Amino acid sequence: MGKLRPLKKGSCIGIAAPAGPISRPRFLRGVRNLKRAGFSVSYSRGIFSQNGYLAGDDDRRSRELGKLLNDPRTDAILFARGGYGTQRLLPFLKKTRPKIVVGFSDLTVLLATLWKRWGIPTLYGPMVATQLTKKRVVTRLKKALSDPRWFQMHPFSARKTFRGGRATGRLLGGCLTLFVSLIGTPYDVDTTGSILFLEDVDEPPYVVDRMMTQLEQAGKLKGVRGIILGTFRLKKKLFPSEIEKVFRERLRNFKGPVLWGTRFGHCSNPEMVPFGGVGRIQGKKLIIEKGIFDVQI
Incomplete structure (x- = not known):
């Protein structure tokens, strides 16, 4: 199937919230930073949903995640935050298009699943409403996702x-x-x-x-x-x-x-x-x- 492709200016980053509910101000700050870095950003209307300790029910979250994983217009997927809830969605994942996926904490289970089922490498890295509210983190992420040799140059x-x-x-x-x-x-x-x-x-x-x-x-x-x-x-x-x-x-x-x-x-x-x-x-x-x-x- 080939290899993942680095991002470039204008590449589309889709954002999902498969775990805990998110802070709207922090999320929008992270989105602004990504746009200022030259990326196109998309996310669903329901991303601010809350169902107790989850960002909406399993149906909403699984549909959002599944759509991004299979959307040919989405070049990379980032996540709003961690918390809990991603593991509940794993049985709903039936297929995916290989693309860049970045997340950590609760997203560990998704990264593991993408590797085990489809052999897709992913990045254990920052999320939108947490570390990516800081411009310096967005700058490093942009370099890591745009330069194929970045990882080898940064032990x-x-x-x-x-x-x-x-x-x-x-x-x-x-x-x-x-x-x-x-x-x-x-x-x-x-x-x-x-x-x-x-x-x-x-x-x-x-x-x-x-x-x-x-x-x-x-x-x-x-x-x-x-x-x-x-x-x-x-x-x-x-x-x-x-x-x-x-x-x-x-x-x-x-x-x-x-x-x-x-x-x-x-x-x-x-x-x-x-x-x-x-x-x-x-x-x-x-x-x-x-x-x-x-x-x-």
Whole structure:
């Protein structure tokens, strides 16, 4: 089927809200930033819907998402925000046209599904009503989506290594809570041969411990070549020592390299990880060998 194509001036970005309800002012600020960056932006009238903790009922959200995934006029899909609700829509996804998809947090489950079912690489990156309200984040996103070599030119740096070494593998992962939620479902991703990247937010140490225990007992760490740990914001700390302690203990028997403290995830100006791309751990760095435009679909 080929490869994804970079965006250019005037490319159409469609926005969906498959999870939580959104703040209209923050959303519109993000939309303005995208338009000022030279993109055409479209979204449905119902995107501001609210049904409790969801941006409308499952029918509204699934129709909105399905339309964007299959619309030939839409070059890329971004998301309003995370929260909860995307996983409820996965059974409704029957087909898609390959295109750029960018999201994180609750969107982990969609990125995993697009990779597992159709082999489409995606970008674990910022969303409209959150980080994209800041112009500098939009500027970085524009460069990442417009320049096919951008990922290779921007390696990630970690604060620490739990275990050194080198490893190369397929980049899979996302928000730990959501990645674990896929275990035992039809959307669970095979992590064999991967570089696993994980992050989360506002989860206390015992919850992180429990989720890592589940990953291990489900066999999801077998065959993993290396692990990259992003932000785990807790009490305003992006890299809390109490969470670091949990990972050091839970990964003490893991044989591959482990990096702690890479700036991707729930933070103001996050690094963007190509889900389905190929990365190489070398020292304290993650070097991207294949970004979203290099993967054959």
